[in-house]
Amino acid sequence: xxxxxxxxxxxxxxxxxxxxxxxxxxxxxxxxxxxxxxxxxxxxxxxxxxxxxxxxxxxxxxxxxxxxxxxxxxxxxxxxxxxxxxxxxxxxxxxxxxxxxxxxxxxxxxxxxxxxxxxxxxxxxxxxxxxxxxxxxxxxxxxxxxxxxxxxxxxxxxxxxxxxxxxxxxxxxxxxxxxxxxxxxxxxxxxxxxxxxxxxxxxxxxxxxxxxxxxxxxxxxxxxxxx
Numbered sequence: 001x002x003x004x005x006x007x008x009x010x011x012x013x014x015x016x017x018x019x020x021x022x023x024x025x026x027x028x029x030x031x032x033x034x035x036x037x038x039x040x041x042x043x044x045x046x047x048x049x050x051x052x053x054x055x056x057x058x059x060x061x062x063x064x065x066x067x068x069x070x071x072x073x074x075x076x077x078x079x080x081x082x083x084x085x086x087x088x089x090x091x092x093x094x095x096x097x098x099x100x101x102x103x104x105x106x107x108x109x110x111x112x113x114x115x116x117x118x119x120x121x122x123x124x125x126x127x128x129x130x131x132x133x134x135x136x137x138x139x140x141x142x143x144x145x146x147x148x149x150x151x152x153x154x155x156x157x158x159x160x161x162x163x164x165x166x167x168x169x170x171x172x173x174x175x176x177x178x179x180x181x182x183x184x185x186x187x188x189x190x191x192x193x194x195x196x197x198x199x200x201x202x203x204x205x206x207x208x209x210x211x212x213x214x215x216x217x218x219x220x221x222x223x224x225x226x227x
Contacts, residue, residue, distance in 0.1 A: 004184055008036045008068065015063045020052050033184060035087055039070040042209065043186055044092045045077070045153035048085040054078045057085050058134045076134040077126070077153070081141045086153055090128050093153075098124050102204065103152050103159050108225050110171065110192040113161055119148045147227050156189040157204045158196065160227055171225055174198065177216045178205045186213065193219060 012032035020028070027049070034046045048057065057076045064071040077086040096102060100123055105113045122145055128135055141149075144163030151159035157176075172193040178186045186209055191201065202215045 004182060005036055005040060008039060009033055011067050012036060015060055019056050019060055037186060038087050038089045039074055041089050041092050044155050045086045045088045047150060047154060054085055061133050075128055075132050078134060078136045079146060080136060080139045081146055100152055104157060104196060105148060105159050105161050106192060106195065108160055108162050110195060116161055118145050122149055123152060154187060155208060156187055157201050158189055158191045162227055169224055170221055172221050175218050175220055176201055178209060179214045
């Protein structure tokens with residue numbers, strides 16, 4: 001059973017507050033919880049939603065490695081096309097390489113598609129050394145790579161592929177949320193309704209994150225899919 005490590009969360013929170021002047025305590029706390037799940041190898045990656053520069057995130061990794069050996073396995077991965085910063089658990093990432101067969105790819109029009117070779121090749125091209133603090137993806141990656149790439153790094157079972165398709169208006173979605181005890185969200189993502197059997201997705205989440213996780217599924221209709 002996965003247990004939240006409050007001491008680890010506090011360590012991350014304190015170092016983040018020391019390095020980042022912008023933001024608020026609620027966003028910092030959420031950042032600390034999410035990054036702790038990566039450090040504990042619960043999930044492969046976390047997309048930072050706290051405002052900071054890539055330099056600050058690099059400094060954060062250095063500071064955390066001095067505080068706890070778990071962070072020796074964590075790197076900052078920068079995606080310049082969308083100016084996004086991920087924190088990646090290197091051993092968990094490598095355990096899924098090179099095939100990354102645990103993702104179902106879906107077009108924004110709501111159809112299953114084959115795993116894009118461009119996405120898989122980009123994932124395979126990520127070279128990480130044990131001493132690395134940060135790693136930068138190639139610049140100017142197209143959106144049909146960056147969107148599904150992010151889904152794979154975040155361990156979403158479903159990855160949208162926007163290339164060559166137009167998102168329909170008024171689309172029905174199944175929204176899945178995978179939670180630890182205590183209500184901590186591991187992942188939350190959507191899938192076009194009835195496209196993939198809900199039992200398949202639920203089993204996939206429990207295979208990834210443990211049989212004790214809670215999986216919630218709700219349905220909603222959106223005017224247009226936002227990636």
